[in-house]
Amino acid sequence: MKKLALLLWLPLALVLVACGKSPKDEFISRVESQYTEKPVTYEMTLKLDDVTSKGVNPIASFIGKEIKATMTQDLSKKLISIQADLSDVNPTLSDFEIVYVGDKAYMTVEPMLGMYGITSSDLSGKYMDVADAQGSPLPDLGELTPANKDNVSFFKEMDSKNFTKSGDKVSLSLTIEELLAFTQKVLESGDEETKEIAQQYKAQMETAQKAFAKDSKFVMSVGKQNNVEAVLTMKSADNKEDSMTIKMSIDKIDYQAPKIPAKEDIISQEQMQQSLMAGNGATTNSDYQMTDEEFQEFYTALEAEVANHTKAEMQELIDALAPSLTDDQAKKLEGLLSKIKDAA
Structure with missing residues (x-):
């Protein structure tokens, strides 16, 4: 769940708007505002924009396919909700939803069952308790918010050259080395569990840094209306013909109040395990x-x-x-x- 929290908050920390200051100050100001903003909803799109390869690349079939998500946060109520549409990537997968409120998090079960080719009418619209599934309690969202707000200090340490402004857009540019170093710093600054994750992934990050060419980069640009466009370009250090480009866009939309699952819609871990074993009325999807x-x-x-x-x-x-x-x-x-x- 720590990984989920980090993946959830790091992109939020990069959502910014122009506010009449230096590019770096504008960036930091927007980062800080994300932890105090009133209830807000964002519409996000993530897609594999391009893949080039000398040989056959198994992920080339995903070019142009999108994961669309809607994220709502109301930090005053310690509430975050994410809904993702996975159908463009895999039509057999149901929409994914996770709701985090206080120290509880609930996730829809259908996408997980779909990964195993299992369908169950009894579990349609049901949720699982994430803490129950992982066997340990979750941190209170109210505690995570100020902890992640402290991550703003890492941006203050960055060189001003990483920040630019063109027209009404302000941009942050990071080399792959800077991006990985930033991620490692954030992980190492957390609690003991997060620090353990940092140690586990340190070797992988060092390997990734060597695997990517130095001109691999991450660029995020934000317009005056809070529209965000981010591009991650990764090139192989061994073969410049091998590259991948991932694009993400974020747009602020009308607030959509999230629905917290009712008690009767939350299943136990035992029920989930029974379904994964094709029990409790679940059937194998032979069409998949x-x-x-x-x-x-x-x-x-x-x-x-x-x-x-x-x-x-x-x-x-x-x-x-x-x-x-x-x-x-x-x-x-x-x-x-x-x-x-x-x-x-």
């Missing part, structure tokens, strides 16, 4: 079949993390995914079992 492109992307990510799993965990995952895999895909996944060393 993972494409070769989807499988290759999933396999590559799983292979990179295989050392962090036991054989039992891997076998359980293979069994759960079996209905959505071809025989060749299943055999390839089973091949990962040989790369896992049994615990002593």
Whole structure:
């Protein structure tokens, strides 16, 4: 959940508007305002804009596809809600929603079931308690807000050259090295659990820094009406022909009060587990079949993390995914079992 909180707040910390100061001061002023602003709703769009590759790239099929989300925050009530439309990326996935209020967070269960090709009319519109799922309590949102407000100090340490202004837009530009360093600093400044995450990801960040060419960059521009456009361009250090461009836009819209799930709409962890095992009336969606492109992307990510799993965990995952895999895909996944060393 810490990762979720960081992913949630870091983009918010980059939403800014022009306010008649130096580009750097305008940026910092807008960052600070995000933690005191009245109830507000943003409409966000994230898409893979372009991929170039010398060979066949399995994620090229996602070019132009968008994840659309609506985010509402009312910090006076310690409330944040995110609704995401995933249908353009994968039509089999239901809309995703998470509501964080006080020290409670609730997430819709249908997208998770959909990943396993499972449907259940009984669980349509139901939510799971995130704390119940992870087995530990969540921090109060009221405590997270001032803690994340302190992150403004990191922007004050940045060189003024990173901030520019053109017309009514103010922009922040970071090299991939600066972006990763910023992320690491924010992680290391948190509580003990967050610091542990920082240590876990330090090696991966160092590897990522070496993997990307020096001209890889992140640029975010914000207009006078609070419209935001961000572009992340990543180029391979080994082959400049391999690159990826991700674009994000954020627009402020009319406030939409979030709906907090009713008690009867929140299921227990036991019910969720039963559904994942195709119990409690849930049925396998035999119409869903993972494409070769989807499988290759999933396999590559799983292979990179295989050392962090036991054989039992891997076998359980293979069994759960079996209905959505071809025989060749299943055999390839089973091949990962040989790369896992049994615990002593």
